[in-house]
Amino acid sequence: METKYIFITGGVASSLGKGIISASLGKLLQARGYQITIQKFDPYINIDPGTLNPYEHGECYVTADGMETDLDLGHYERFTGIETTRDNSVTTGRIYLSVIERERRGDYLGKTIQVVPHITDEIKRRILLNATKRPLDFVITEIGGTIGDIESQPFLEAIRQLRWELGPTRALNVHLTYVPYLAAAGELKTKPTQTSVKQLQGLGIQPEVLVLRTEHTLNDELRAKVAHFCNVGVEAVIQSQDLPSIYEVPVNMQHQGLDAICLKKMGIEPAPAPELGPWRNFLERRKQASEVIQIGLVGKYDLQDAYKSIIESLAHAGTYNGYKVKAVFVNSEQITHQNVAEKLAGLAGFVICPGFGTRGIEGKIIAAEYGRTHDIPTFGICLGMQMMVVEFARNVLGYKDANSSEMDASTPHNVIDMMEEQKNITQMGGTMRLGAYECELVKGSRVREAYGEISLIKERHRHRYEFNNAYLKEFEAKGMKCAGINPAANLVEIVEIPEQRWYIGTQFHPEYSSTVLHPHPLFMSFVKACTESKSSKS
Numbered sequence: 001m002e003t004k005y006i007f008i009t010g011g012v013a014s015s016l017g018k019g020i021i022s023a024s025l026g027k028l029l030q031a032r033g034y035q036i037t038i039q040k041f042d043p044y045i046n047i048d049p050g051t052l053n054p055y056e057h058g059e060c061y062v063t064a065d066g067m068e069t070d071l072d073l074g075h076y077e078r079f080t081g082i083e084t085t086r087d088n089s090v091t092t093g094r095i096y097l098s099v100i101e102r103e104r105r106g107d108y109l110g111k112t113i114q115v116v117p118h119i120t121d122e123i124k125r126r127i128l129l130n131a132t133k134r135p136l137d138f139v140i141t142e143i144g145g146t147i148g149d150i151e152s153q154p155f156l157e158a159i160r161q162l163r164w165e166l167g168p169t170r171a172l173n174v175h176l177t178y179v180p181y182l183a184a185a186g187e188l189k190t191k192p193t194q195t196s197v198k199q200l201q202g203l204g205i206q207p208e209v210l211v212l213r214t215e216h217t218l219n220d221e222l223r224a225k226v227a228h229f230c231n232v233g234v235e236a237v238i239q240s241q242d243l244p245s246i247y248e249v250p251v252n253m254q255h256q257g258l259d260a261i262c263l264k265k266m267g268i269e270p271a272p273a274p275e276l277g278p279w280r281n282f283l284e285r286r287k288q289a290s291e292v293i294q295i296g297l298v299g300k301y302d303l304q305d306a307y308k309s310i311i312e313s314l315a316h317a318g319t320y321n322g323y324k325v326k327a328v329f330v331n332s333e334q335i336t337h338q339n340v341a342e343k344l345a346g347l348a349g350f351v352i353c354p355g356f357g358t359r360g361i362e363g364k365i366i367a368a369e370y371g372r373t374h375d376i377p378t379f380g381i382c383l384g385m386q387m388m389v390v391e392f393a394r395n396v397l398g399y400k401d402a403n404s405s406e407m408d409a410s411t412p413h414n415v416i417d418m419m420e421e422q423k424n425i426t427q428m429g430g431t432m433r434l435g436a437y438e439c440e441l442v443k444g445s446r447v448r449e450a451y452g453e454i455s456l457i458k459e460r461h462r463h464r465y466e467f468n469n470a471y472l473k474e475f476e477a478k479g480m481k482c483a484g485i486n487p488a489a490n491l492v493e494i495v496e497i498p499e500q501r502w503y504i505g506t507q508f509h510p511e512y513s514s515t516v517l518h519p520h521p522l523f524m525s526f527v528k529a530c531t532e533s534k535s536s537k538s
């Protein structure tokens with residue numbers, strides 16, 4: 001089958017959940033046996049979100065091939081289990097960069113370079129790129145931003161052209177809008193949806209399917225009204241009502257026939273809807289897991305999206321362990337020796353979160369010490385692992401001034417140091433150790449057991465600093481062991497204290513590869529330890 005392209009646009013407001021709708025549609029088409037990929041095109045000018053502050057843009061998600069991307073790619077992978085690549089995340093910055101580089105090389109042979117056609121052609125080339133590399137039945141492209149934004153215009157123009165070039169059976173637009181409820185009038189309002197569709201039509205795009213985000217159920221009359229005003233059939237007006245979990249969205253979308261209507265519009269008579277057995281099984285377990293377990297997130301960002309993948313990984317592992325995990329944010333900037341017991345009270349365990357820079361790190365070190373000395377399950381991820389190492393050096397090895405050279409370049413005890421290959425790098429963007437690297441698990445270690453006794457794993461990285469091997473012997477002699485090592489570069493990737501109940505730090509980010517159907521083994525093992533420590537306490 002020739003590749004078909006589905007474009008997901010959004011109107012009225014941002015944060016309506018385009019990423020979840022894209023991921024859900026991908027999941028449903030995948031369940032029907034199609035080869036799919038989901039990609040995100042973001043209209044901002046940064047080359048990638050790697051240099052963006054999480055307050056601006058939430059977590060930076062990292063693909064296995066080492067691209068720093070938008071957090072929506074995390075949803076795509078968690079829903080479908082299909083790995084994304086650097087071709088699945090494109091920004092205006094990347095588009096312009098390649099056009100400008102080509103212009104400098106003289107590739108345009110003296111032409112005037114313009115938004116149309118040069119920028120739009122580059123957008124089109126990138127939209128089609130994934131399907132030139134592997135066989136794909138459907139490419140779902142989510143366009144970031146909201147209709148009406150100045151910066152999304154070239155993307156919409158590119159979609160318009162592609163729809164014309166590919167024809168109606170190979171290109172389709174699904175438009176997501178919002179239907180607000182006015183409490184004072186007691187009414188749901190469809191006008192913003194109508195306006196947003198008119199805006200799209202003004203740009204030459206007729207949406208074939210509308211997904212209406214709403215907090216209240218839309219009755220048939222309202223759906224018919226939207227259909228009538230927006231030139232779509234009433235069967236193509238789908239509602240996306242708030243649900244208790246994002247993972248219920250695919251089932252809800254299937255129930256309303258989102259995938260079936262997309263197929264029909266593209267000339268495919270849909271077979272009966274697939275069962276989604278394992279997915280429903282996950283939802284069922286989720287419902288049954290009623291006992292709540294509180295797990296702390298020790299970090300400096302007090303916003304959900306900054307630690308999105310960690311929160312989701314905990315939720316997956318919680319479900320399969322039979323618990324509902326409540327992730328509790330603990331601001332590391334506010335943790336002191338005096339209040340740490342109080343700050344961490346009631347937690348069955350905690351994650352010391354990744355991060356950059358000095359803000360909040362002393363709190364992470366204090367939390368690491370508290371976890372170690374009170375035998376509380378503690379999971380350090382990237383910077384979190386590095387702070388576990390610094391804490392151990394200070395309080396067990398006795399190097400009071402031990403630090404990471406990221407935080408104190410002149411420390412005489414740089415137990416975490418900059419990697420050799422990072423030392424001459426001056427550019428910030430895209431220059432870290434990024435993407436999946438191999439790691440050999442040490443025989444007899446806790447982590448090896450957690451991974452089911454396999455010897456070689458691959459996990460994703462995003463960092464510049466690394467455990468300083470000059471100290472390894474001293475750490476091991478005092479009980480903090482290297483449990484995973486990169487075979488090519490001899491880098492310590494995992495540390496653990498085997499005497500503790502669960503005290504493990506990973507230089508890599510396991511949270512990037514936990515999915516709904518395949519929860520990550522380290523999170524599974526960590527949450528299990530948390531549930532046991534909880535029951536042993538009570």
Ligand code: GLN
Pocket residue numbers: 353354355356357381382383384406462463464465466
């Ligand atoms: N700042 C640390 C480093 O660069 C850790 C990065 C992270 O936690 N992702 O090594």
